[in-house]
Amino acid sequence: MHPVTLKLDKAGKRFGRHWIIRDFTDTFSGGELIGIKGRNGSGKSTLLRLLCGQLTPSRGSSVCTIGGKEVAPAVRYKHVAWTGPYLEIVEELTIVEFLQFHFALKPMLPGLTLTDIPQRLELDHVRNRKITDCSSGMRQRVLLGSALYAATEILLLDEPTVTLDEEAAEWFHSELRKFRHERLVFIASNDPDDLRDCTRMVTL
Numbered sequence: 001m002h003p004v005t006l007k008l009d010k011a012g013k014r015f016g017r018h019w020i021i022r023d024f025t026d027t028f029s030g031g032e033l034i035g036i037k038g039r040n041g042s043g044k045s046t047l048l049r050l051l052c053g054q055l056t057p058s059r060g061s062s063v064c065t066i067g068g069k070e071v072a073p074a075v076r077y078k079h080v081a082w083t084g085p086y087l088e089i090v091e092e093l094t095i096v097e098f099l100q101f102h103f104a105l106k107p108m109l110p111g112l113t114l115t116d117i118p119q120r121l122e123l124d125h126v127r128n129r130k131i132t133d134c135s136s137g138m139r140q141r142v143l144l145g146s147a148l149y150a151a152t153e154i155l156l157l158d159e160p161t162v163t164l165d166e167e168a169a170e171w172f173h174s175e176l177r178k179f180r181h182e183r184l185v186f187i188a189s190n191d192p193d194d195l196r197d198c199t200r201m202v203t204l
């Protein structure tokens with residue numbers, strides 16, 4: 001994986017007349033696990049969207065470099081895996097079909113194969129179940145796996161354990177420890193337990 005840097009310089013985002021992010025300056029590098037916290041509506045998801053290039057700053061700049069070369073905002077998504085409770089998923093697919101579809105578009109980390117993933121998710125026994133028939137915790141594991149196991153330099157995790165029970169949350173922390181090396185990871189959450197392994201915090 002190539003070294004990654006994300007640099008926001010006096011970045012601001014407004015919707016209509018409301019500034020959600022103002023004058024945000026920071027540089028984030030591969031290997032860091034950044035926690036983003038702040039009250040509801042403070043702009044955590046907006047900051048994630050600025051970081052991944054889905055939103056353009058209304059002011060200032062957001063620059064991503066990979067291996068020392070600047071990545072154009074329009075193709076930054078190729079280097080980003082993202083999960084959040086608002087993400088939509090084709091519910092009619094089985095878990096295995098969803099994983100096949102997802103990893104056909106977003107290559108998997110080296111050393112992993114499609115057959116490994118349901119086991120890693122601890123969902124092998126329900127791998128042929130339609131997502132619509134899965135519990136919210138199972139669905140969240142599938143979404144987390146689609147991000148954790150993707151070969152991307154940047155990983156954005158918005159409220160990663162929101163529907164997980166204690167055991168599943170431990171599974172998430174353990175998998176994140178195994179698969180975050182050299183990647184630049186952001187966790188947006190107000191749950192202190194989600195943020196316990198963070199190397200640095202941003203408070204909005």
Ligand SMILES: Nc1ncnc2c1ncn2[C@@H]1O[C@H](COP(=O)(O)OP(=O)(O)OP(=O)(O)O)[C@@H](O)[C@H]1O
Pocket residue numbers: 015016020038039040041042043044045046047
């Ligand atoms: N596309 C948009 N158009 C208008 N307003 C928006 C848009 N996206 C976000 N907002 C507003 O920006 C503010 C910040 O939203 P955001 O989702 O980033 O907050 P958050 O900190 O992630 O909130 P929560 O903790 O509730 O998930 C909110 O007031 C929201 O309504």
